[in-house]
Amino acid sequence: MGLAGLARLHGLFAAYKPPGLKWKHLRDTVELQLLKGLNAGKRPASEHRVRFLLGPVEGSEEKELTLTATSVPTFIDHPLVCGPAFTSLKIGIGHRLDAQASGVLVLGVGRGRSLLTDMYNAHLTKDYTVHGLLGKATDDFCEDGRLVEKTTYDHVTREKLERILARIQGSHQKALVMYSNVDLQTQEAYEMAVSGVMRPTNKSPMLMTGIRCLQFAPPEFLLEVQCMHETQKQLRRLVHEIGLELKSTAVCTQVRRTRDGFFTLDDALLRTQWDLPSIQDAIQSAAPRVAAELEKNLGPGLGTQQPSSPGWPWDSEEPSSALGLESRAGH
Template identity: 30%
Template sequence: MHRRLSQALNGLICVHKPQERPLKRICRVLAKTLAEEASQAVGPIQRPLIKLPYVESHESGALLVVGENEIEDYRYAPLISGAAFRPEDIRIEPLQDMETTSTGVCVLGVNDGCDELPKLMANSWLSEYRLEGLLGFERVDNRLDTKVNIRAPFDHVNKFMMSKFLARLESEYRKLAFHTANVDLQSEEAFEMARKGLPRTQLPGQTIIYKLELRHFNPPFFTLNVQCTGETDKFMRLFVHEIGLSLGTTASCVRMQRISQGPFTSDHVLIEREFNLQNILRNISLCRRVLDATKLDPNVVEEQEKDPEKEAETQRREIIDALFLNQSMKRDEEYDSLQPNWPRNYESN
């Protein structure tokens, strides 16, 4: 049973990372849950019997072996050898790190699955993000390591202006995609690639944005859907900031949600309250089937298709409700989910 469980606990697992929950803590909770429930499933180890000589004294004073006694080998007792599985023995590593304030789909490697993560990263999977931003407002760190609020006028920014800028920015990134794939834009190869999709970058870790879409615009609030590869949470936050600067104002990313990571979407995730041995084993099997069914073109990236029902539900969700904001709220009280609730300054006694 121990060997079968050890073989089954290898692969990928897809989880949902909640906001204000460090990814390392989720990995520790997973490892602890697996160790405890796997040890219970295996049950106590049956201690083997060992033979010890039975010795009696002779009349001459010498010791003679007159027989053997069989006793249990207490070296394998639970209080001595420990549980069958321990959290330290279970490796769990993320495919891509996420900041504490971010949320969404996260793919983790379990035991031998951790060795497959570099190979998966080289595939340059396409990830989709929902970025919720705020125009004319930004928090920055000054030299005293305190947050300073920066405000700028944003009345001149309209939906047409932002959409036009995003379309131009998307076009520039698409040109960069052909450049990183070593394809001439005037060649027949570029035409054939464009018919299928967009060229996949041949440089692992290269950040390419394949699609930018303005989903909601109600100044100062706006929402972007971004499909990209090679990104980091810091890049996405700075990306929103640069959009604000390019429009003649400032912008701050107040909420970041990863909708999908490669072939894995919210349909494949486990939430923390579902963490148990049975669900984790089922999720590892599900992730294995998803990978087997994924047909990856090493040269072309296909844009992800949308589910009409999910799209309609997303459109009905107003960003003000999502951020718990209202128009009468004071600017000093604006909500920013990417700012941790705990302070960054620690005073020593």
């Protein structure tokens, strides 16, 4: 079970991170559960060696002792002697989620960690649902932050909100074309735009490929955002800036990632499924799709940009104003 089970652990899978849980704790919990499963497998029977043991002669009533050849087990590979067979695993985290956010979190085990870099180089988009609350502003754009302002929101309508969202999407689409470094007059640019594979060729600020309002019930509203190179803090700031554009204020009450590249909520393992068999099945099930999607997205001119540091380049905390991106992109 040990080595055979380990061989089926190389690859990518998705877990569902609940709000309030740090990604490091999730990774450590997954590693602990995998090690527990690997070490729980039945080990091969201990080897036996011939030993000459001193004992009484069989069938003799005398107390005379003699050496008798006896097969005895060796305990050199016993768990109580050498400890567990597996003590650590190499597990990498893809596009991270901060403690307050929830949703799809991609992990790579063993050789699957290199695929996380391929996912980054492919510049795949991610989907989020972002909940907003009109009428107040805080210092960190979160509902439980320090209150800095309260405003009215009776004048805010869904039409006004959707008008602002359309402006945001338009400015980001222009920026996406610029960061893609393609000539709009070429057939290549047309085909990339039609197929939806237009991607930046290197690191860029947060870019939104789509944003729309799913629900509007003042003071609450729900947005769906498709983006890349984002942080959850930038998404919360987006809600704050939308509130200002509406001549009001707004805070973010929830950020939930529903898709990361080719992994969706349907692929994400719940807390009760973070065990060896479930993760092995998830990795094996996702492997063909991962290979096909990476091959499709890592085309000419894509995925050739290496990360600027050995860390996690997709976790950049550089500020980016969603509404002011168009003006900066033109410089």
